[in-house]
Amino acid sequence: MPRAFKDKLLSDDFLVTAEITPPKGTDLSGALEDAEILRGLADALNVTDNQRAVMRMSPLAVSRALLDRGHDVIMQLTCRDRNRLALQSDVLAAYSLGVRNICVMSGDHTTKGDHPRAKPVFDIDSVQLLGALRKMKEGFDLSGNNIGGLPGMTVGAVSNADPSKPLQMLKLRKKIRMGAEFVQTQAVYDTGRFEVFMEQISDLDVPVIAGVIPLRSVKMARFMNGNIPGINVPQEMIECMENADDPGREGLSICAQTIRDLRGLCRGVHVMPIGKHSRTPELLEMAGIRKG
Amino acid sequence: MIISSAKPFEEILELLEGEDDIFIMGCNACAAKLHVGGEPEVINMKQRLERAGKHVAGWMIPSAACSVASFDALVEKNPALKEAKVILVMACGSGVSTVSRVTDLPVYPSNNTDSLGGRLHGEVLPELCAMCGNCTVYYFGGICPRGQCPKQLINGPCGGSVDGKCETDAAKDCVWERIYLRLERMGRLDLLEKIWECEESTG
């Protein structure tokens, strides 16, 4: 039996997690194929939850389908679409379906997605949801009723990795104080800046898994800067992309170098390609952390 | 103050379709300050209704439409109210609702009620407070994230702000930026350390 993600977090392994997007519709085959590419390469697959406020299949169902096929999953859970009743109830559902890792986040605002008139819930925030999950693990719901606990459940959180943003750092500290057992970050390009980020939280004993998104074009690199919060693509990287004959390949090679640099700085990488994972095996091989 | 804004006159005429002998009731509190229920607006409304062929039975401007002693007390101020068949209240929703409690006449609103806000140097400041019923605004430097953050985040900002602007509207500052700067000026950044847990009664 393969080791659980929880045990891997406690080991010295350099971990790989990767994002799987639920289908817009009922056909799971695309998501399952994407997961299949990652078999033996990723330690756990993050299943996104109506990411960017775009309506898709519930991560509950997708998580179960992945578990059935032998993948370990990290189910994402946002505060945007559910009040405290629904959040707790979905945590119980996830547990009963076999999910043992949950990663919580506030979630993008409904106005950014494909149903901009949807009522945003935000009954509780990610820090409070971590508190709720801690209580549930101890055996109680938010009202103090006995629910029997969630043995073996691991709970994580997300963060930007920008040490120049004191409020982001403060919120991350709150998340860890409220029991986050691992942290997955927004995409990292500037490993120097990431190193400062890691120094700032060096007093905290929490495994950090750094996000990476391979660049695909110069346009994408430029767009990231200034449009995607918490992301900073260094100028030299943009220049490398400009001078490359094959920008896709160059993006992968830059990302592989980033992963090699991250290896000494944190506990793993979280791969979030734009689109499918077709080139993720190649990326991990170039980075020298997995054989493709 | 309660922030309200005037409905388009055409909508008011539509509301008053088939109604006549209208009594106009302004409000000398928020609505007067916001110019949607003070004397100039009430007189203007009277003239426009008359030009539209309506008979206006009379008008008055109580000190606050949301604080009324009784119907008789209102009649004492202007006996023409007794002849009215409908009342048009130029106040916020609370004013309309309070007046509706002292009479069985139809009571119509001339305004839309938007939020609980304020006014500073003549500028309207909307959505300052979400009326959560347990005021803790001091911890946020007097800038309430419950009222002003579109996600009502009270433990710190979301990850979606770009260059200090709000994820939902690039023209608006992230309220957490403003909270931070204010607490920094006050030398009270320590207030941000507090974790606001989710409180639920266990009764």
Ligand code: SF4
């Ligand atoms: S904490 Fe905010 S929402 Fe609650 S009463 Fe105070 S200002 Fe209003």
Ligand code: SF4
């Ligand atoms: S950017 Fe700031 S104000 Fe806007 S939703 Fe996020 S935390 Fe709230």
